[in-house]
Amino acid sequence: MLVNHLMKQIDQFRDERNWRQFHNEKDLAISISLEASELLELFQWKSSEEVLQTNSLELKEELADVLIYSFMLASNLGCSVEEIMEEKLARNMEKYPVAESYGSKKKYTELRGEK
Structure with missing residues (x-):
């Protein structure tokens, strides 16, 4: 399934760099919040339409960061x-x-x- 494939890719990326040691549950939860704030910052003082027209790459990257850290946390917790x-x-x-x-x-x- 797609989710399992993505989870394996994320874990492989992290493990190849020996970063799991830095990715404890507390720090992953903090990282999710920080990345969500960066995503939110793109919308500050702008309409949704303005952001979608001018920041689509940044929007996708920040959303991906939130999802990647979320997947890492799920992996650490043994959650499907x-x-x-x-x-x-x-x-x-x-x-x-x-x-x-x-x-x-x-x-x-x-x-x-x-x-």
Whole structure:
């Protein structure tokens, strides 16, 4: 499957450089946040359209960095990316039933009248 192939490529890249020693769970979580901030920075003071027109390469690279660090963290934790995403999507389907959430930006607690 594609996800497993990518995971192997990422691990191989890291292992060939002996970088696993630097990629503990804490530092990977920090790196995910930092890369997500760099992705977000591209949008600062601009519309989505402006960013998409002028920064598409940077946007793709920052998104790739977030995903690569996320895959590394999943690998360290022994998590199957496919499994955890499928499980999360199943939970989201329960929290956001189509009939209640279609076309709505409300959080699941608002959909059910909870606080």
